[in-house]
Structures are given as C-alpha cells and as structure tokens.
Amino acid sequence: MTQILKGKRGIIFGALDEQSIAWKVAERAYEEGASFVLTNAPIAMRMGEINKLAEKCNAQIIPADATVDDDLNNLFTKAQEILGGKIDFVLHSIGMSPNVRKARPYADLNYDFFHKTLDVSAMSLHRVLQAAHKQDALNEWGSVVALSYIAAQRTFPDYSDMAEAKALLESIARSFGYHYGKAKKVRVNTISQSPTWTTAGSGVPGFKEFFNYADTMSPLGNASALDCANYCITLFSDFTRMVTMQNLFHDGGFSSMGINASMVKPVE
Ligand SMILES: NC(=O)c1ccc[n+]([C@@H]2O[C@H](COP(=O)([O-])OP(=O)(O)OC[C@H]3O[C@@H](n4cnc5c(N)ncnc54)[C@H](O)[C@@H]3O)[C@@H](O)[C@H]2O)c1
Numbered sequence: 418m419t420q421i422l423k424g425k426r427g428i429i430f431g432a433l434d435e436q437s438i439a440w441k442v443a444e445r446a447y448e449e450g451a452s453f454v455l456t457n458a459p460i461a462m463r464m465g466e467i468n469k470l471a472e473k474c475n476a477q478i479i480p481a482d483a484t485v486d487d488d489l490n491n492l493f494t495k496a497q498e499i500l501g502g503k504i505d506f507v508l509h510s511i512g513m514s515p516n517v518r519k520a521r522p523y524a525d526l527n528y529d530f531f532h533k534t535l536d537v538s539a540m541s542l543h544r545v546l547q548a549a550h551k552q553d554a555l556n557e558w559g560s561v562v563a564l565s566y567i568a569a570q571r572t573f574p575d576y577s578d579m580a581e582a583k584a585l586l587e588s589i590a591r592s593f594g595y596h597y598g599k600a601k602k603v604r605v606n607t608i609s610q611s612p613t614w615t616t617a618g619s620g621v622p623g624f625k626e627f628f629n630y631a632d633t634m635s636p637l638g639n640a641s642a643l644d645c646a647n648y649c650i651t652l653f654s655d656f657t658r659m660v661t662m663q664n665l666f667h668d669g670g671f672s673s674m675g676i677n678a679s680m681v682k683p684v685e
Contacts, residue, residue: 421654423450426500428492430456430483430545431510434466436615438564439510441646447474449650451506454496458482483511483541489548496554503556506653509545509563512538512617514579520622523577531578538582539589546593546605557602560653563590564645565607565664567672575622587664594662604661608648611639611668634677637669 427446431439432455446453455471459480471478479495481488496504514537515530542563549555568576569583587607594605612618612628621627632639640648648667651657666672 420450421656422446422506422650425451425505425653426496426502427451427453427506427508427653428456428496428504429453429508429510430481431508432457432467432470433461433616434464436642437510438610438613438615438642438645439508440470441642442508442510442649443470443474443476445643445646445650446506446653447476449654451653452476452500453506454479454492454499456481456492483509483544484536486544486548489544490552493548493552493554497552503559504549504554505556505559507545507549507555507559507561508649509542509561511541512564512579512582514538514577514582517577517579517621521577523574526578531581534578534582535585538579539585542586543589543593546589546597550597550600553601555597555601555603558655558658559601559603560657561590561597561603561605562649562652563605563607565609567609567666567668569609569664570672573627575627577621579621590664591662598661604652604658606652606660606662607664608645608652609664609666609668609672610645611635611641611671613639613642613645615642630680631668631671633679634674635669635671636674636677639671640667640669 429439429443455476455478477499479492481492514534516526565583568580569587590605590607597603612631
C-alpha cells in the first residue's frame with residue numbers, strides 16, 4: 418500500500434454490507450491512510466453490519482438520511498468535529514427505486530415512487546454538495562465522487578426510472594462541479610460502474626443476464642467492487658487534481674463496444 422490518502426479526511430455514504438461498493442472504498446481508504454466517518458440511512462443501520470466496518474476502519478458512524486437536509490447539516494458539522502478539520506473527500510454511493518423494488522412496468526410507473534427514486538438517488542447529491550458548500554466544510558482541492566450507471570446514456574429497459582435518476586445525478590455533478598470548482602477548487606465527478614453483485618445491483622430484474630452480457634461484451638470483463646474502490650481512491654488523491662465535472666466510465670471497455678464476436682452466432 419502506498420498511503421496515497423495519508424492525512425485526508427472523508428465521509429463515506431452507502432456501506433450496507435460487505436458486498437457494497439462503499440464498503441470496499443472504506444477498506445481501501447483506510448489502508449491508504451485516510452480517516453473518515455461512515456454514514457447511511459438510519460433504517461439501514463438496523464442491519465448492524467456497518468458496525469463491523471466501523472471497527473475495522475477505526476471510524477465513527479453518523480446516521481443520515483440523504484434526503485433530509487437537517488441530517489446532512491448535522492453530518493458535516495459532526496464529521497468535522499470528529500475528524501478534527503475540514504473534509505477532503507466524499508463518496509456518494511446511494512441508490513434506490515421503489516418502482517424497481519415493486520416491479521412496476523416502465524409504462525405504468527407510480528409517480529410518488531418516481532419522486533422518491535429521484536430524491537434518494539440523484540437530488541441527494543445536490544443536497545450533500547449544498548450542505549457542504551453552505552458550511553464551507555470541504556478543503557480546497559477536495560473531491561466528491563458519486564456512482565452512476567451507463568443507463569444514463571443508453572437504454573437498459575429493466576433499469577426503469579433509475580436511468581432517469583442517473584442522468585440527473587451526472588448532470589448535478591457537472592453543474593455543481595462548476596460552482597464548487599469556481600468557489601473552492603472542489604472537484605465533483607461520477608464513476609459509471611459495471612454491473613456489480615450488491616444489494617442495489619441484484620435488485621434489478623434480470624440482473625444475472627445483464628451482468629453476464631456486460632462481462633462478455635467488455636474486453637476486460639466487468640469491473641468488480643474492489644476495482645471500483647481503487648478507482649475512487651485515485652480520484653480522492655492528489656494525483657487527479659485537474660479532473661472534475663466528468664462522468665468516468667469504469668466498465669472494462671463496455672461503453673466503447675459496438676459488437677464483440679463472442680456475443681454473436683456465425684451466420685450459416
Ligand atoms: N451494483 C451495481 O450493479 C451498480 C452499478 C453501477 C452503479 N451502482 C451504484 O453504486 C451505488 C452503490 O450501490 P451498491 O451497488 O453498492 O449497492 P448497496 O445496496 O450496497 O448500496 C446502496 C446504498 O444506498 C443507501 N441508501 C438508500 N437510501 C438512502 C437514503 N435515503 N439515505 C442514505 N443512504 C441511502 C443504502 O442504505 C445502501 O447502503 C448506487 O448509487 C448504485 O446505483 C451500482
């Protein structure tokens with residue numbers, strides 16, 4: 418390990434269990450010398466798994482629902498107290514669609530659910546950035562990373578209204594990236610990750626099929642949660658200081674593929 422995050426302070430959203438991408442990010446950030454607080458929705462705390470991670474990473478947990486501004490204000494205030502200064506990096510690893518959970522067909526969405534999808538999975542990034550900005554809680558050259566998926570650009574029918582949420586998420590990263598960059602040189606990016614076996618991922622209908630499809634289509638195969646964590650670490654580090662307002666594909670090459678011979682049957 419190179420300790421490339423030595424001395425950096427962070428906030429990591431979204432570690433639910435050992436499969437979570439955020440879990441791997443926390444483990445890697447700890448190995449690389451960062452100190453951070455862990456946070457998740459109070460309801461997710463009930464599983465109790467996050468306590469194991471907190472112990473392993475010597476981190477405190479501050480519950481916060483990412484759709485509740487008071488929770489986020491409290492989170493940034495307490496995190497700075499606990500860590501002893503301003504924050505250098507934030508991981509937004511949050512996604513949930515009630516329409517997907519309840520298997521609503523795309524042409525028969527429930528709009529209350531749709532609002533919830535957008536609030537939890539996308540507007541929450543704006544809320545996080547706004548809370549940080551108002552408190553001036555991030556150090557100059559700080560780095561905020563949110564996780565996205567290629568359904569923001571291409572159609573994956575079973576991804577349902579999460580596609581709209583990811584399009585909004587990526588747009589917020591660009592827009593707030595401008596404002597925060599101008600004001601404080603804070604960087605804001607999204608990583609568009611391969612299908613990954615997690616609670617959120619495997620909740621999408623037909624996940625196994627499109628996991629295998631993407632794995633075969635990509636010359637490098639699918640990127641794992643650990644691969645994704647390593648990429649996040651580089652974006653939190655000082656080696657990527659001039660990268661901002663980007664949607665960065667982390668998918669083994671999937672997003673650039675047209676056809677892959679191993680996917681097609683030869684014509685007789
Ligand atoms: N798994 C995949 O295939 C895949 C692919 C690309 C992108 N992503 C994205 O990666 C991110 C992390 O998901 P994951 O795959 O690790 O699954 P996960 O289920 O482990 O993580 C999702 C997290 O969102 C949290 N969350 C839900 N509602 C919340 C709220 N109101 N406030 C705070 N937290 C809330 C959950 O508690 C959970 O910890 C999501 O944005 C997801 O869309 C996942």
